[in-house]
Amino acid sequence: MMSKLLYSVSMSVDGFIAGPGGDMSWLTEHLGPNPLVDELIGDIGALLVGNRTFRGDDPHKDTEKEGKAFGGGWSGPQFILTHHIPADSPPGITFVGDLATAVAAAKDAAGGKYVNVLGADVARQCLEAGLLDEVLTIVVPVMLGDGVRLFDRPDGAGVRLERVSVSHVPHATNLWYRVTG
Template sequence: MAKILYSATMSLDGFIAGPGGDMSWLTEHLGPNPPIDEVIGKIGALLVGNRTFRGDDPHKGVPDKEGKPFGGGWSGPQFVLTHHAPATPVPGVTFVADLDSGVAAAKAAAGDKYVNVLGAEVARQCLDAGVLDEILVCVAPVMLGDGVRLFDHPGGTNVKLERVSLTHAPGATNLWLRVV
């Protein structure tokens, strides 16, 4: 059965995107990261937030990478949570209106692989719904000062996590956690 994994690259001060959703900061931190490359091969489907799907791309202007998940390192079914699906279909993308149907569809498509969550708001919703299994954070050596936080839940409760692994790559420290 598929597990739900939230993965993101985060600045040391806790941001996954800069102000206004700017992802250009990430471009210089997209170097080789063997543990992440291994995880990408274990992803069966994506569950993506609308803001992430329509947002900025750290691969902007890079042929064969722009607009593709993980810069073209992954392909497969994507499920985008939105109340405003585009009129024109997008190949490989299914638009879903609610979290429950999105999670069910993504898990069915992923089989025994991971459903990878892209987007802080969807990750927060998955955590609140009790369906988030694991979190993989690549901590980049930079501080952004403002932007979109990895998790933002004012007034939220403590969430117990258990470390699965801690690995290092040339441009990041990877912290893999299990939601207890």
């Protein structure tokens, strides 16, 4: 089975995935049990992460879960897309300078499981390159009013999606889509 690229993200009702300046503290009170996410974690083989997301704010700040993917629920290879590759990398983390190389390495490492894309800009780049297969948006009941949008495309061209599933948990609604064009 060929690994697929999945952009999974929590989002406010008004379309923001991070607050102003990349603030993720808004999400902390909305984290809770989500059977869909719990199941998905076992289907992820690698992460493809944008540099700002990798170095950015963490909703688990100042807890034992800080700095851990899915709050410590997942571990495995991570590929960080960046223009500034550091001399040293922490174990399990590979810094990559271009999208095509990063995607190929992440898919290879995922071994047929999902490559989970984290970060709005890297997800947009994957979409632009025709590489993104699916989008899972976990909509939480809050409006931020400003911040980092789920998807921002300056030319305004839309992306067609086909609904795969919709599910609800007390603190969120899960919307899963397949990218069709």
